[in-house]
Amino acid sequence: MADRSKKQSRTTTKKNALDIINGNDALLILKALANEDRSIAKRIEQIALEYLRDVDFEKIASQVYYALERIEVEDLWDQSGRMRDGYVEPSERAWEMFEEALEPFTNELKKYLDLSLDNEAKNYCMGILKGLHRFDKESTSQFKDWVEDAPDEFFERILNDWKKACKKPEHIQEMEDFIERGLGN
Template identity: 40%
Template sequence: MNDSIRFYHAAQHFANKVENLASVQEVILCGSMADGDPYPGDLDLAVVLSHLDELPDLARFCRQISSATHAWEVFVFNANINDRREATMSKYMEQLNSEQAKEVLRILCKGEAKLASRAEEIAKAFICDIQEDELASQVYWALEHIDVRDLWDRSGKTRFGYVDPVEKAYEMVKDALEPFAEQIHKLRDLALLSEAKKAGLGLTKGVIQFSKEGRTEFSEWAQDDPIEWLWGWLTDWEKECANEEEQACIREMERLLEERHL
């Protein structure tokens, strides 16, 4: 499945989920997907809300997009558009890519303490709303949906020489799991250690589930690779970690692996 189709399906699933939220007025496809680019680099969506009371629910549905791709961004807008001028501005907003949208937000918040504070609240709600079991499902999905045909295309005899399929399989597993590790590092940087622990345990549970239940053709090449990668990543984290709360998180993740003899 190419990126364009995968992004489209992810957008459709997201829209189907959020339509049950009373605050959602509109879901808009933005960026390269909206322009019909046959090779989009990411999935950009804008959601227009009438109020922010259901923001945690929306954040949960946003995170679930990671089951299909980690290359996504969702922008939230207030539905209070009262005149033609504002409506026209909204049309331009739809065409912004993720970096441009971030710059617009930075400009709006500069010198506007109240707006900056509200934007901070919304951003924190997205970042902190982590459900351990939900994240585990996303990890499992990310591994389960690695296409073995991609492994075949990228390994064996190539124009650059021979590529070992076993080594390439490990590399593909690493690519699938690193976005989850990066999420944990960002939470650590923000001193959100409780959330980092939830994310770490969710990552561990997802990896364990794949090692036990993975039944795809790709899993035949890489059944133990996620466990191997996770042990190595935990070792690196432990070496650089001096915080007791982080060390406790690492020990709990290691305990989960050891309990399952992995």
């Protein structure tokens, strides 16, 4: 009798596979479906593009700011100085940590550019730039003292890279106006 109740409780708590798969699994499944049926592939692409078109530069700016703000100076100290296998210059490691925090955002911007989603790439870039500017002007973190020039340098680098990839002069003008107006403040 006890075995029967255990079996029943297992069947009632069984989860739906869609509720427990991870992102990598989902991507493999979507690709398999797309390979099986061209109409499904087109619908997947349509949904993906609809999803990607929703770029809120203010939200991106906040995410960039908080990604940089979360870097703890203690982590820098733990990852630099005299180490078991040599010496890691703290200022160099600080710049690496800064760049690592920005990497998901620059990768996402590259994705928009690669997909020729020009308007979305412009908005995403605006968000990154505004987040960098906000970090530069508002942050009081101790980590910021180790990367004083990084916000400006990365601002210029990201802006220049975007301008090189931008195909629309009107978007470049919009970006310049945005920057001149104080980044939407």
